[in-house]
Amino acid sequence: MTALIETRAVSRHFISSSGPFGAGKLLMAVADVSIALAAGETLGIAGETGCGKSTLARIMMGLIPPSSGQVLYRGTPLNEMSKAGRSDFRKSVQMVFQDPFSSLNPRMRIGDIIGEPFVIHGIASGTALKERVSDLILQVGLQPELANRFPHEFSGGQRQRIGIARALASGPQVLIADEPVSALDLSIQAQIINLLMELKEGHGLALAFIAHDLSVVRHVSDRIAIMYLGRIVELGSRDEVFSSCRHPYTEALISAIPKVHPSAKTGRIVLAGDVPSPLEIPTGCPFRSRCRYARELCRHERPTLEEKSPGHFAACHFSNEIFS
Numbered sequence: 001m002t003a004l005i006e007t008r009a010v011s012r013h014f015i016s017s018s019g020p021f022g023a024g025k026l027l028m029a030v031a032d033v034s035i036a037l038a039a040g041e042t043l044g045i046a047g048e049t050g051c052g053k054s055t056l057a058r059i060m061m062g063l064i065p066p067s068s069g070q071v072l073y074r075g076t077p078l079n080e081m082s083k084a085g086r087s088d089f090r091k092s093v094q095m096v097f098q099d100p101f102s103s104l105n106p107r108m109r110i111g112d113i114i115g116e117p118f119v120i121h122g123i124a125s126g127t128a129l130k131e132r133v134s135d136l137i138l139q140v141g142l143q144p145e146l147a148n149r150f151p152h153e154f155s156g157g158q159r160q161r162i163g164i165a166r167a168l169a170s171g172p173q174v175l176i177a178d179e180p181v182s183a184l185d186l187s188i189q190a191q192i193i194n195l196l197m198e199l200k201e202g203h204g205l206a207l208a209f210i211a212h213d214l215s216v217v218r219h220v221s222d223r224i225a226i227m228y229l230g231r232i233v234e235l236g237s238r239d240e241v242f243s244s245c246r247h248p249y250t251e252a253l254i255s256a257i258p259k260v261h262p263s264a265k266t267g268r269i270v271l272a273g274d275v276p277s278p279l280e281i282p283t284g285c286p287f288r289s290r291c292r293y294a295r296e297l298c299r300h301e302r303p304t305l306e307e308k309s310p311g312h313f314a315a316c317h318f319s320n321e322i323f324s
């Protein structure tokens with residue numbers, strides 16, 4: 001089956017403009033990422049801050065080009081698409097952002113914000129437009145009468161609902177949700193996650209769900225990709241990743257999730273130090289400076305992402321031995 005969105009060996013660097021390591025250095029934000037999102041699936045993408053999640057999301061959306069590698073939509077590379085193909089891509093792949101306030105134009109009424117994609121893509125106008133907007137407002141759990149209000153009149157959770165309604169307006173097949181709940185109060189997070197999952201089911205969407213928090217990703221995902229310093233270090237089905245992870249970084253992330261039962265053994269693995277700067281990525285295995293299993297080989301040779309069992313990949317020289 002052809003993936004809806006696929007990245008092939010995608011990398012993206014930036015030239016640093018400032019910082020403790022000096023200006024003009026090459027910063028590898030995303031390195032050699034190959035990943036595919038199938039129709040109807042939820043792919044969770046998790047990793048610590050700065051590991052390249054948002055950059056990967058922007059590349060998948062076609063918002064920034066990769067420095068190397070390719071992004072394909074339904075098997076066609078974005079840079080080889082016809083005008084019509086590109087327009088279909090822009091309608092079919094939508095993003096939900098982390099900060100629902102800065103992503104909504106403060107000077108527009110929410111009815112116009114949600115209705116804009118209908119106008120841009122020539123989908124509806126006049127009375128039909130009003131009806132479509134009302135329907136979307138209802139679908140995200142708000143009252144259609146609120147269409148005349150401005151974003152500042154809503155709470156964070158309501159603004160995220162508006163952002164989701166806008167993302168749905170063009171009738172997408174893919175939603176890329178970049179930390180859609182991390183700016184929200186804990187009590188609101190579950191409501192928004194539930195809404196996203198309901199809409200995903202109702203509209204048959206594929207969802208890429210990005211989060212720092214592995215417990216949130218666990219809740220929603222069919223498959224999970226774990227990123228570290230721009231690379232995918234583990235990729236597999238949710239159940240396999242949680243029940244038999246194959247990378248020491250994933251092992252540490254899972255061990256840090258608070259246990260539901262107080263009697264459960266905590267066994268938290270404390271990672272040494274901070275994530276290295278993406279300007280100073282260690283030689284060999286990027287994780288070696290924090291890995292409790294690191295050996296000499298890890299210093300010299302970078303492990304590639306290898307299939308350890310069907311559909312379950314990890315980038316670690318000693319995965320088979322450590323997780324036997």
Ligand SMILES: Nc1ncnc2c1ncn2[C@@H]1O[C@H](COP(=O)(O)OP(=O)(O)OP(=O)(O)O)[C@@H](O)[C@H]1O
Binds near residue numbers: 028029052053055
């Ligand atoms: N436009 C840019 N110019 C320079 N560096 C950038 C740019 N965008 C991202 N970066 C750098 O690339 C790296 C990856 O950033 P990115 O925002 O993709 O990470 P992230 O995983 O989304 O982090 P967070 O969890 O904090 O959102 C970081 O070191 C970041 O500073």
Ligand code: SF4
Binds near residue numbers: 249292315
């Ligand atoms: S390759 Fe070495 S340093 Fe990297 S995760 Fe595996 S054991 Fe740790």
Ligand SMILES: [Mg+2]
Binds near residue numbers: 054178179
């Ligand atoms: Mg981000």
